[in-house]
Amino acid sequence: MLRFVSLKFGRLYRCLKFLFVVGLFVVLLMNTHNLFVSFQRNELTDRRFINLNKCPACFGTSWCRKFMNGQVTFEKWGKLRLLDYFNVKNVYFAQYGEPREGTRRIVLKRLGSNQELAEIDQKMCKRATGRPRCDLIQAMYKTEFARLNGDVRLLTPDVVEGWSDLVHCPSQRLLDRLVRRYAETKDSGSFLLKNLKDTERMQLLMTLAFNPEPLVLQSFPSDEGWPFAKYLGACGRMVAVNYVGEELWSFYNAPWEKRVDLARQLMDIAEQLTNNDFDFALYLLDVSFDNFAVGPRDGKVIVVDAENIVVVDKRLVKQNKPENYDVWYESKFEDCDKEACLSFSKDILCSRVTVDHNYYAICQNLLSRYATWRGSTGGLLHDPPADVARDGHLEILLDECANPRKRYGRYQAAKELREYLTQLSNNAREGQI
Structure with missing residues (x-):
């Protein structure tokens, strides 16, 4: 009986496949x-x-x-x-x-x-x-x-707040920046709307x-x-x-030296978007292998999908001092069976000065053993060389960065991971000389 059912479904599948091909041919014709x-x-x-x-x-x-x-x-x-x-x-x-x-x-x-x-x-x-x-x-x-x-002079937060991730919690300084740098006008350079x-x-x-x-x-x-x-x-x-170049996924099975360099750059991006001289924190809400690309000449990693980014004005947070604004925020690890999972609260991201979200997003969804994409697991730093695997330091740092066991452990792990990846990258270059 089971064999009869499986044969029946097999014939049905072949029939549907044939009809699809015929239909496609007709459409083309x-x-x-x-x-x-x-x-x-x-x-x-x-x-x-x-x-x-x-x-x-x-x-x-x-x-x-x-x-x-x-x-x-x-x-x-x-x-x-x-x-x-x-x-x-x-x-x-x-x-x-x-x-x-x-x-x-x-x-x-x-x-x-x-x-x-x-x-x-x-x-x-x-x-x-x-x-x-x-x-x-x-x-x-x-x-x-x-x-x-x-004759409205300024674009103000009360008008656009919550319209999109970019302005989930806008400051006047951010909106002035958006207007001043708006490229779809010949008279750019003024923050006056x-x-x-x-x-x-x-x-x-x-x-x-x-x-x-x-x-x-x-x-x-x-x-x-x-x-x-x-x-x-x-x-x-x-x-x-x-x-920019090919998407990051194309380098999933690249030589170890290349993947280490890309991982180091990804952690540098997480740091730059979190802490910079402008006091704007840009938090990546959608982190996956197809949202980054690598330059063919300089090998530079670039964000190519910037739709889902929350921009927080740290100066405004310090000025308004919402509850717990100066308490370091730890993003919660999200263990799920889907691709590119992230757990976050936009409101919390908007109300804290110190947040580890970008480190968490990069480590969990791109670098660590928790990263899954297109049926593959293990992250960009999968299958390290024997000496790196034996040492175990890389795996410890990646695990702590993705799913920290100690309070504020991700902050320290992210810092040490950047340093360790830089060391591995330098060692790889010296070995090629």
């Missing part, structure tokens, strides 16, 4: 003309394709001239629109060309799935008209994004509420040493950032 057309034309010059027709319900227009001039083109298979069904995140690889500089690789992002983008349109229409569909451009002028149009055009203000606020990643990249730019991809510009709902 029906869209043959469209396939050839998509390879021949540059859809990035199409206002509707990049949603330029939806502005100011968009992310910006600073790169529109480059798009319309055909300086931005999809790479190879990126021209095949049929593959968009599998590109849920709406991230594309493209080429950008300048007459004197030649072409270089960039990354284009819609900053959300098609469903998420459709939902934001529906929400704006409902707020403006009570209906899910409407003239989106007119609706924008009836939403909270248009509230600050006119009234210096922006009405459409620019609405674009800034929509970006802040929907997906603030561009504002993180602009406010904490790579040119100043922050570990983020470089923001280039936007046109409609297509944002362009610099291509």
Whole structure:
């Protein structure tokens, strides 16, 4: 009986597989003309394709001239629109060309799935008209994004607090920084909101509420040493950032020396985002192997997904002195069977001066034996050389950093782990000389 059932399901599976292949072939056949057309034309010059027709319900227009001039083109298979069904995140690889500089690789992002983008349109229409569909451009002028149009001087915390992770607990100093460094205006450099055009203000606020990643990249730019991809510009709902390199996962089975160097850089990123001269703590809420990339030339690790980052103004915390503000906060270890698990409270992150969240996130989700990704376990520092394994110091530090046994143990473990990884990296280089 069991054999009969298994055979029956086997035939059903093969039948469904065959029907899927046939269906895919039919779709390809029906869209043959469209396939050839998509390879021949540059859809990035199409206002509707990049949603330029939806502005100011968009992310910006600073790169529109480059798009319309055909300086931005999809790479190879990126021209095949049929593959968009599998590109849920709406991230594309493209080429950008300048007459004197030649072409270089960039990354284009819609900053959300098609469903998420459709939902934001529906929400704006409902707020403006009570209906899910409407003239989106007119609706924008009836939403909270248009509230600050006119002669309003400053973008203030009471207006945008809680709109997104970036402004879960904003300070005036942070918001002034966002406005002053806003790259989608020709008159950047002023923290006065009234210096922006009405459409620019609405674009800034929509970006802040929907997906603030561009504002993180602009406010904490790579040119100043922050570990983020470089923001280039936007046109409609297509944002362009610099291509960094292959994602961190590609180095999961790299030589030990390379993985040690990457691990050291990851811990340095955790330290930089936690403690810096600007007194802004940037806490990573989404830490996984596909949110980091490695430069092909310099081997530098960069954060390539900056949507889920809470920015805390430590100066404001010290000034307001909320309850237990000066008590060191220890993030609680999250033991789960899913990928990229993290346990955190945004409100607590916003109310403490000293927090170990970034060390915890990097150690648990990327470096230690608790890290799981795409069916693999053991983290980036899996299978160390025999002498390192025998010594046992690395395993002890990783365990204490991910799941500390002593009070405030993660702080000390993170410090010692950075030093130990630096030592291992130096030893590896000396051994190659």
